[in-house]
Amino acid sequence: MRPLTFQRLLLQCSILAVVLFAVVVVALKLGAVPVSLYGLGRDLFSLLLHQTSQLSSDYGMIVIEIRLPRILLGIVVGASLAVAGTSFQALLRNPLADPYVLGVSSGAALGAILALIAEPHLALPAWLAALFTPLAAFLGAAATIAGVYLLGRREGQIDSGTLLLAGIISASFLSAIIMFLLTTLTGRDFRGMAFWLMGDLSTSLQSSLRWVLGVGFLLATGAIYTTAADLNLLLAGEKEAMHLGVDVRRVRLVVYIAASILTGLAVSVSGAIGYVGLLVPHVMRLLFGSDHRILIPTAAFGGAIAVVIADTLARTVVAPSELPVGAMTALVGAPLFIYLLRRRIA
Amino acid sequence: MSTSAQSSPAWPNLGDMSRPSKEVRLSVEQVSYAYSANPSQAPLFTLEANSFQARPGEIVVILGPNASGKSTLLKLIAGALEPLSGRVLLDGFVTHTLTPRARAQRIAMVQQESPLLFPSRAWEFVLQGRHPYGRSLRFENENDVIIARNALAQVGADHLSDRWMSEISGGEKQRVILARALSQQPLLLLLDEPTLHLDIGAQVDLLVTLRRLAAENRYTVVIVTHELNLAGEYADQVVLLQKGKSLRVGPPASVFQRDLLEQVFQTSLTIEQGPRGRPRVHVLPAT
Numbered sequence: 276m277r278p279l280t281f282q283r284l285l286l287q288c289s290i291l292a293v294v295l296f297a298v299v300v301v302a303l304k305l306g307a308v309p310v311s312l313y314g315l316g317r318d319l320f321s322l323l324l325h326q327t328s329q330l331s332s333d334y335g336m337i338v339i340e341i342r343l344p345r346i347l348l349g350i351v352v353g354a355s356l357a358v359a360g361t362s363f364q365a366l367l368r369n370p371l372a373d374p375y376v377l378g379v380s381s382g383a384a385l386g387a388i389l390a391l392i393a394e395p396h397l398a399l400p401a402w403l404a405a406l407f408t409p410l411a412a413f414l415g416a417a418a419t420i421a422g423v424y425l426l427g428r429r430e431g432q433i434d435s436g437t438l439l440l441a442g443i444i445s446a447s448f449l450s451a452i453i454m455f456l457l458t459t460l461t462g463r464d465f466r467g468m469a470f471w472l473m474g475d476l477s478t479s480l481q482s483s484l485r486w487v488l489g490v491g492f493l494l495a496t497g498a499i500y501t502t503a504a505d506l507n508l509l510l511a512g513e514k515e516a517m518h519l520g521v522d523v524r525r526v527r528l529v530v531y532i533a534a535s536i537l538t539g540l541a542v543s544v545s546g547a548i549g550y551v552g553l554l555v556p557h558v559m560r561l562l563f564g565s566d567h568r569i570l571i572p573t574a575a576f577g578g579a580i581a582v583v584i585a586d587t588l589a590r591t592v593v594a595p596s597e598l599p600v601g602a603m604t605a606l607v608g609a610p611l612f613i614y615l616l617r618r619r620i621a
Numbered sequence: 622m623s624t625s626a627q628s629s630p631a632w633p634n635l636g637d638m639s640r641p642s643k644e645v646r647l648s649v650e651q652v653s654y655a656y657s658a659n660p661s662q663a664p665l666f667t668l669e670a671n672s673f674q675a676r677p678g679e680i681v682v683i684l685g686p687n688a689s690g691k692s693t694l695l696k697l698i699a700g701a702l703e704p705l706s707g708r709v710l711l712d713g714f715v716t717h718t719l720t721p722r723a724r725a726q727r728i729a730m731v732q733q734e735s736p737l738l739f740p741s742r743a744w745e746f747v748l749q750g751r752h753p754y755g756r757s758l759r760f761e762n763e764n765d766v767i768i769a770r771n772a773l774a775q776v777g778a779d780h781l782s783d784r785w786m787s788e789i790s791g792g793e794k795q796r797v798i799l800a801r802a803l804s805q806q807p808l809l810l811l812l813d814e815p816t817l818h819l820d821i822g823a824q825v826d827l828l829v830t831l832r833r834l835a836a837e838n839r840y841t842v843v844i845v846t847h848e849l850n851l852a853g854e855y856a857d858q859v860v861l862l863q864k865g866k867s868l869r870v871g872p873p874a875s876v877f878q879r880d881l882l883e884q885v886f887q888t889s890l891t892i893e894q895g896p897r898g899r900p901r902v903h904v905l906p907a908t
Binding site for chain 1: 699701720721722724725726728729730732737738739740741744745748749750752753755760761765766769770782805
């Protein structure tokens, strides 16, 4: 017997933090404009001391003002998607669940686009304007997952295959509505929107939105983490979980709302980046086991690492041009998804 | 229903005098239930008022054919369903009003297992029984590990500790599931068709283990089954159900009457006395 301890959790998270740091350093260095490691270290150091005036060069500006915010955004988005995916897999008792596959990302995207369309027509106070798009994306995500859940039920039980089909069909239906809205809108940057829909981290965010994103991520992930031990039992079935002392209704509600918030936030700033929420939890389960007390934090780190790597590749493989990061994750993710599906059937 | 306020009719004359009330641990008082898919329609299934009492160390077997309401009665006892009328008392607490956590500290349920989504080792599975005692993040402490180890030892499954749940036999799995229930340190141990997928050796083995655990740990055990002979051999009390009606409650010898069982199970049978004075049922081939 080797039960999970806090020390082990801390150790495994520190290892992942070191890996994430290394990935971030490499991501800062790589790009259309090459930067030396020495220059990078010097610039980051002066940034830490708030001596922005002493930044060495234009290269420094590229690194600090373009690459660093984009990487930080990738970290939060990746962590959000991976935690949301882990939660959906436990909540729906389906190892192939993920915000993208279930259509939740498309629902969030539709919400965000409706908000962008409506915003100029509403005289919103400044504090609400920053929250408006993420809020609409959250509502879109929450409505979609509720719909997919209801469609995926058969005789009161969730049917795994029906659920996935309901998700995929919802995704395609919602995407069609999004396309309809985009083409009928005049004066919009259609190419930019299409890029965003594929998943894109290049948009620079207003600082108020950054706050919403950061605080929202911490609160939602924290809320899900308080149910980590309950999620372990929920995987064995709702009836069994109840007899082991889990307040099933409360856990379901907390996880459902928090995972929708995470998806809504990630999609409203970066579009629909697929497969991160699906694959990262699986890799982490292989590495660290399937206990949610360890899976949720390690999946957060893993998601961050995966998205930063994917975005760095998206920036560099066709440099000086760029791919949407969602195209990158789908290129790797879709074949892996098929592999998992086949292995599960066999 | 109107009778719910009266004293329990299954034990009409065993009031405060003949048995100290402290001794009764589980008291099922006029419990009934109705299930309907649509509230405006007539119920699809009704469980009529049911009463019995059980003391620590006793094994009660709920016996009956399919769709007689056995599992519904068990869920009512577990507090998982709210009765239409009546109540179930466990050491003075009404079971369905307890919080899930408080309930899981007192009542352990062994159900027909549901498939595991991700692989789990037997010890991880048994430690889950400590969940109702954990604090916020519920990292198990040494005490939990000791209790889980003891639970595995008590069901004779210490050697399975490091095995994967997906790789052990049905009988072994049933032991591990039982060990998880023991690690909840319950007062009341409920088992829903525990012998369903077990061969005859494993069935007897399980019942002998339950008999021993009930005596050693002073559990009150309630088992749902349709295995007549296991009930006859190991029960202290039998509750015989048919189509939601409680036909008879009492020790096996009083419930195992030929015409009664023939009528309930719709087959010809004979009953003889076993070596320990227990009734033994032989089903006669249809002619």
